[in-house]
Amino acid sequence: MPLFTIARNAFLESIRQPVQAVLICAALLALVLNLNVAGYTLEDDNKLLIDLGLSTxxxxxxxxxxxxxxxxxxxxIENKTLLTVVSKPV
Structure with a gap:
């Protein structure tokens, strides 16, 4: 199961990136702001809220x-670890 090991390592490396925290905070802020936007509709505010939330x-x-x-x-590529993975069948 080397595929799961590769996926786990990629996931752990992605969590350590500070850009992930910024994107999560921006997404949460956009979801909160969607509540205000949905209030300006006349009838289908629930549908608009769901659509805006899913698109966000x-x-x-x-x-x-x-x-x-x-x-x-x-x-x-910088650490040259990609070459060891690509050279063997996964």
Missing amino acids: LFLSGILMAAFTATSVLSRE
Whole structure:
């Protein structure tokens, strides 16, 4: 099960990044601000609140994945550990 080991190490390295905390705080702030935006609708405020919440979570998830992939790959290339993983079948 080397795949789970690689995934676990990538997850632990991504948690240590300070950009993750900033993105989580920004997503939480956006979710709180969505409550105020939904109050300006006349009828479908619940639907708008659900749509805004899901889109906020989706965008923050995409940004987290992009920053995590970039930082992990660059660190793996710098440490030359990517070569050992790529040279063997996973």
